[in-house]
Amino acid sequence: xxxxxxxxxxxxxxxxxxxxxxxxxxxxxxxxxxxxxxxxxxxxxxxxxxxxxxxxxxxxxxxxxxxxxxxxxxxxxxxxxxxxxxxxxxxxxxxxxxxxxxxxxxxxxxxxxxxxxxxxxxxxxxxxxxxxxxxxxxxxxxxxxxxxxxxxxxxxxxxxxxxxxxxxxxxxxxxxxxxxxxxxxxxxxxxxxxxxxxxxxxxxxxxxxxxxxxxxxxxxxxxxxxxxxxxxxxxxxxxxxxxxxxxxxxxxxxxxxxxxxxxxxxxxxxxxxxxxxxxxxxxxxxxxxxxxxxxxxxxxxxxxxxxxxxxxxxxxxxxxxxxxxxxxxxxxxxxxxxxxxxxxxxxxxxxxxxxxxxxxxxxxxxxxxxxxxxxxxxxxxxxxxxxxxxxxxxxxxxxxxxxxxxxx
Numbered sequence: 001x002x003x004x005x006x007x008x009x010x011x012x013x014x015x016x017x018x019x020x021x022x023x024x025x026x027x028x029x030x031x032x033x034x035x036x037x038x039x040x041x042x043x044x045x046x047x048x049x050x051x052x053x054x055x056x057x058x059x060x061x062x063x064x065x066x067x068x069x070x071x072x073x074x075x076x077x078x079x080x081x082x083x084x085x086x087x088x089x090x091x092x093x094x095x096x097x098x099x100x101x102x103x104x105x106x107x108x109x110x111x112x113x114x115x116x117x118x119x120x121x122x123x124x125x126x127x128x129x130x131x132x133x134x135x136x137x138x139x140x141x142x143x144x145x146x147x148x149x150x151x152x153x154x155x156x157x158x159x160x161x162x163x164x165x166x167x168x169x170x171x172x173x174x175x176x177x178x179x180x181x182x183x184x185x186x187x188x189x190x191x192x193x194x195x196x197x198x199x200x201x202x203x204x205x206x207x208x209x210x211x212x213x214x215x216x217x218x219x220x221x222x223x224x225x226x227x228x229x230x231x232x233x234x235x236x237x238x239x240x241x242x243x244x245x246x247x248x249x250x251x252x253x254x255x256x257x258x259x260x261x262x263x264x265x266x267x268x269x270x271x272x273x274x275x276x277x278x279x280x281x282x283x284x285x286x287x288x289x290x291x292x293x294x295x296x297x298x299x300x301x302x303x304x305x306x307x308x309x310x311x312x313x314x315x316x317x318x319x320x321x322x323x324x325x326x327x328x329x330x331x332x333x334x335x336x337x338x339x340x341x342x343x344x345x346x347x348x349x350x351x352x353x354x355x356x357x358x359x360x361x362x363x364x365x366x367x368x369x370x371x372x373x374x375x376x377x378x379x380x381x382x383x384x385x386x387x388x389x390x391x392x393x394x395x396x397x398x399x400x401x402x403x404x405x406x407x408x
Contacts, residue, residue, distance in 0.1 A: 002028075002029040002030050002031065003030050003031075003078035003079060003175055004030070004031050004033070004076055004077050004078050004079075005025060005030050005031070005032045005033070005077065005078065005079045005080075005081060005171070006032075006033050006034075006035055006073055006074070006077045006079070006080045006081070006105055006109070007021070007022055007032050007033070007034045007035070007053075007081055007082075007083070008035050008036070008037075008080060008081065008082035008083070008085075008089075008102045008105070008106070009034060009035070009036040009037065009040045009044070009049075009082075009083070009084070009102075010037055010040055010082065010083075010084045010085050010086035010088070010089040010118075011037050011039035011040040011042065011043065011086055011088070011089075012040070012043070012086045012118050012119065012161075013043060013152055014083075014084040014118040014160075014161035015036075015040050015043040015044045015084060016043065016044055017083070017084070017161050017163075017164050018044070018083050018084070018164070019044065019048065019052060020164035020165075021081075021083060021164040021167050021168060022034065022049070022052050022053060023052060024164060024168040025168065025171065026052065026053060026054070028168075028172075031055070032053050032055065033053065033055045033056075033073060033077075034049040034050075034052075034053050034055065034057050035057075035058075035059070035073065035101055035102045035105055036049065036057065036059050036102070037059055037089065037100055037102055038059040038060070038100060040059075041059060046058070046059075058101065059100060059101055059102070060100070060101055061100065061101045061104055070098070070101055070104035070105065070108065071104075071108050073101075073105045073108070074104070074105040074106070074107070074109035074110070074111075075108055075109075075110070077105075077109055077111050078111050078112075078175060078178065079111055079112050079113075079114070079171060079174060079175055079178065080105065080106065080109045080111060080112070080113045080114070081114045081116070081167070081170075081171055082102075082106075082113075082114065082115045082116065083115075083116035083118075083161060083167055084116060084117065084118030084119075084161045085115040085116055085117045085118065085143075086117075086118065086119055087117075087119045087123045087124070087126070087128075087129050087132075089102070089103075090115065090117060090129060090132045090133060090136065090143075091128070091129070091132050093106050093115070093132075093136060093141075094131075094132035094133075094135040094136055095132075111178065112142065112174045112175075112177070112178045112183075113140075113142070114141070114142045114143075114144070114170060114171070114174055115136065115141060115142070115143045115144065116144050116146075116161060116162060116167055116170075116244065117133070117143065117144065117146045117159075117161075118146055118159060118160065118161035119146070119159050120151055120152070120155060120157075120159050121151070121155070121157035121158050121159045124146060124158055124159045125158070137187070137228075140183075140184065140187075142170075142174065142184065142225075142226070142228060144162065144170065144225070144244055144245030145158070145230075145245050145246075145247065146158055146159050146160055146161065146162070147160040147161065147163075147242060147244070148160060162242070162244035162245065163241045163242075163244070165241060166222075166241050166242065166243055166244035167244050169222050169243070169244070170222065170225060170226060170244050170245065172384075173222055173223055173225070173226030173384065174226045176384075176388075177226055177227060183227075183228075184226075184227050184228030185227055185228070185395045186224055186227040186228045186229035186395060186398075187227070187228030187229070188228070189228070189229045189230065189269040189270065189398065190229070190230045190232075190267055190268045190269050190270075191224050191229045191230070191231055191232070191269060191270045191272070191394075192231075192232045192233075192234065192261065192264040192265055192268045192271045192272070193217050193220045193221050193224070193231065193232070193233050193234070193272045193274055194217060194233075194234045194235075194236070194257060194261055194272070194273050194274055194275035194277075194308075195214040195216070195217020195218055195220075195221070195233055195234070195235050195236065195238055195274050195275050196212055196213070196214035196217060196235050196236035196237050196238040196275050196276070197209055197210040197211065197212030197213075197214075197236055197237060197275065197276040197277075197278075198210075198236045198237070198251070198252065198254045198256075198257055198275065198276070198277050198278045199236075199237055199252055199253060199278075200253055200254065200278050200280070200281035200282060200305075201252075201253070201282070201285050202282050202285065202286065202290065202300075203285065203286040203287075203288065203289050203290045204286075204287070204288070204289055205289050206289075206290070208278060208280070208281070208282070209237070209278070210276045210278070210359070211353075211359035211360055212236075212275065212276035212359055212360075213238070213239075213240075213359060213360045214235060214236070214237075214238030214239075214240055214275075215240070215360070215361070215362065215383055216274050216325075216358075216364055216383045216386070216387070217233065217235070217238070217272075217274035217275060218233070218238070218240055218243055219382075219383040219384045219386070219387040220272055220274055220387045220390060220391070221243040221246050222243045222244075222384070222387070223384060223387040223388050223391055224391060225243060225244070225245040225246060227391060227395075231243070231245065231246040231247065232246065232247045232248075232249065232264045232268075233246050233247070233248045233249070234249050234251060234257055234260045234261055234264060234275070235248050235249065235250050235251070236250075236251050236252065236256075236257055236275050236277075237252060238250075249264070253278075253281065254277050254278050254281060254305040254306070254308070255281075255305070255306070257275060257277060257308065258305075258306050258308045258311070261273070261308055261312060262308075262311060262312070262315065265312055265315070265316075265320075266315075266317075268317075268320065269319070269320060269321065269398060270320065270321040270322070270323070270394050270398065271312055271320065271321070271322045272322075272323045272324075272325075272390065272394070273308065273309050273312070273322075273323070273324045273325060273345075274325045274349075275325075276325075276327060276359075277305065277308055278305055279304065279305060280302040280303065280304055280305060281302065281303060281305055282300065282301065282302060282303075283301040283302060283303050284301070307343075309322070309324045309343045309345060310342075310343055310344070313343060313344040313345060314344075319398075321346050321347075321394050321397045321398055322345045322346055322347075323345055323346060323347035323348070323349065323390060323393075323394060324339075324340075324343055324345040324347070324348050324349070325348070325349045325350075325351070326339050326348055326349070326350045326351075327351060327352075327353040327358065327359075328350060328351070328353070329352065329353060329354050332350050332351075332352055332367060333350070333367065333369075333375075335350070336348055336350035336367065336369050337369060340369050340371065344371075345371070346370065346371055346394075346397055347368055347369070347370050347371075347390070347393055347394070347397075348368070348369045348370075349366050349367075349368050349386070349390060350366060350367050350368075350369060351364055351365065351366035351367075352365070362382060362383060363380055363381055363382055363383060364378075364380070364381075364382075364383045364386050365378055365379055365380035365381070365386075366378045366386055368389065368390065368393060370393065376389060376393065
């Protein structure tokens with residue numbers, strides 16, 4: 001449903017990206033009031049924000065005083081999204097200051113508050129900034145980790161504002177959670193999601209692969225981020241923008257995915273294997289392109305790939321929840337129950353694939369099997385819906401356990 005959103009804009013060069021974010025929010029029907037800091041207007045002027053939002057724009061609490069904007073805007077908002085959130089703005093917010101309209105709004109808001117930091121790597125990694133981030137997270141704010149990439153000038157590293165489309169997805173998921181009063185039930189949790197489809201090289205130009213696009217895995221990652229989790233995505237050949245706030249590790253083959261998952265799972269509270277992993281790989285990989293000959297193709301010798309979910313279960317930490325995915329073309333329940341018993345996962349998401357189903361689409365349907373015998377049917381709908389169902393089931397199994405599996 002349409003919501004009232006306050007879009008706060010800090011004084012960083014990445015402010016120009018917020019113009020695209022604003023466009024996406026308004027085109028979705030939301031009423032967006034842009035509240036920039038005074039210094040941010042050096043990067044993008046008030047006239048631009050007013051034209052794109054259709055709403056008045058000011059950085060001062062002294063304008064339209066009769067409407068008491070420093071209180072009213074926060075009280076009426078369904079979401080406050082700050083992008084970019086500079087080091088200075090994070091510090092002022094953590095300190096509870098109210099020296100401009102935006103920080104006053106942050107103090108009066110009783111809705112979800114999301115910060116999308118953007119700054120140079122040294123500023124992001126400074127202990128003062130990390131302490132401010134921790135304070136804001138402890139208060140219930142969702143502070144995304146910045147993306148890594150090109151920064152101002154020739155610098156690269158963590159500190160880049162995530163892409164506007166991904167920030168929009170965060171806003172959508174947070175609004176959906178807030179509407180149900182469910183909040184951040186994964187706050188303080190570390191989760192790992194595998195996504196996409198592995199490729200096993202035959203030669204420099206060919207591979208054995210599958211049709212997985214990674215959309216379901218990325219939907220799982222976005223949903224977990226909106227619920228407050230620290231998310232690592234092991235991404236196998238996915239051609240999608242990185243989910244805002246996630247750490248993304250890119251892999252190609254099943255062996256690379258195995259190594260990445262075993263490493264990331266060591267400190268995780270929950271692990272979801274959504275990637276489509278090849279069962280077999282070529283025994284040998286040719287260094288030169290395999291040429292067509294009059295004698296026809298040589299037989300292709302294959303060897304079995306490791307059972308990654310099985311290894312994760314065998315090495316699981318106490319209290320760690322592990323969920324797998326099973327793509328089937330027939331007899332879903334029979335094959336799913338057999339695979340659940342064989343793998344030893346807590347949950348197994350079984351979905352039908354082929355003939356335009358699941359792979360490469362924006363929707364999905366599935367049945368989620370649990371080791372306690374429960375069966376959860378998820379009718380066909382957006383992949384985000386299935387993602388939230390899966391996390392509901394994971395969160396219930398995490399229960400009252402303390403967050404941060406990697407800590408003492």
